[in-house]
Amino acid sequence: MSRVPFAEIAGNSFERAMGNRPEILEKWSELDGLMRFGGTLTPRLKEEVRRALAPGIGCVFCASLGEPAAEHAKDESLAIAYAQMLVDDPSAIDDSTFDVLREEFSDEQIVELTVWSLFMIAGQEFGAVMKLPPATSEELDMYTQWRRDGEAAAAATYTASGSRSRSAACSWTSSTNITSSGDHDTRSSAPGVSASPSCAASNAVNAERTSRFSCTCT
Numbered sequence: 001m002s003r004v005p006f007a008e009i010a011g012n013s014f015e016r017a018m019g020n021r022p023e024i025l026e027k028w029s030e031l032d033g034l035m036r037f038g039g040t041l042t043p044r045l046k047e048e049v050r051r052a053l054a055p056g057i058g059c060v061f062c063a064s065l066g067e068p069a070a071e072h073a074k075d076e077s078l079a080i081a082y083a084q085m086l087v088d089d090p091s092a093i094d095d096s097t098f099d100v101l102r103e104e105f106s107d108e109q110i111v112e113l114t115v116w117s118l119f120m121i122a123g124q125e126f127g128a129v130m131k132l133p134p135a136t137s138e139e140l141d142m143y144t145q146w147r148r149d150g151e152a153a154a155a156a157t158y159t160a161s162g163s164r165s166r167s168a169a170c171s172w173t174s175s176t177n178i179t180s181s182g183d184h185d186t187r188s189s190a191p192g193v194s195a196s197p198s199c200a201a202s203n204a205v206n207a208e209r210t211s212r213f214s215c216t217c218t
Helices: 013-018 022-037 043-057 074-088 095-101 107-129 137-161 197-206
Strands: 176-181 184-189
Touching (some): 013 022, 013 107, 022 043, 022 107, 022 137, 043 074, 043 107, 043 137, 074 095
């Protein structure tokens, strides 16, 4: 049982718990879409970081959305180990850690990985503190489909604009309007949205928040 009542909006238990402060949920969801499907790190790597952190942090809901893969590529293993260091003791991270990270990642990617990992840690700790229950089968199905659609949109964007650059920049100037009607919410991109090609997938995903599942604790 969650420690706070769920807001009367559509969404998963994470969204409905954070939905007690809808303006925070709005911006949180925007940032989730931007980082998850944009940037220079692959969505798979970021998802594996998410999955690896969840059990140790104690977010039952987050952990129920998928177990880590049995095997990881070198960059994924390094990213997971670094993210775990951020959980365990950030002060123990020294220059030698960054030397190892630079064997696989550019400085831009290290920044992206650090921000993504800390974002996941914060979201998962929110889920743990609020005692969110495990995801239902419907929530799991929607999360899986949401990721699949977002990754496909991102892949199409990268194909159309050329190969992903390690130094690619992503500008995000859209906002999401949330209006409540009964027990449902409607979210749509605000007029005047502009974004670089590398962010088109993120914008498209966030424009579908009414019918698509999002979980920033994840």
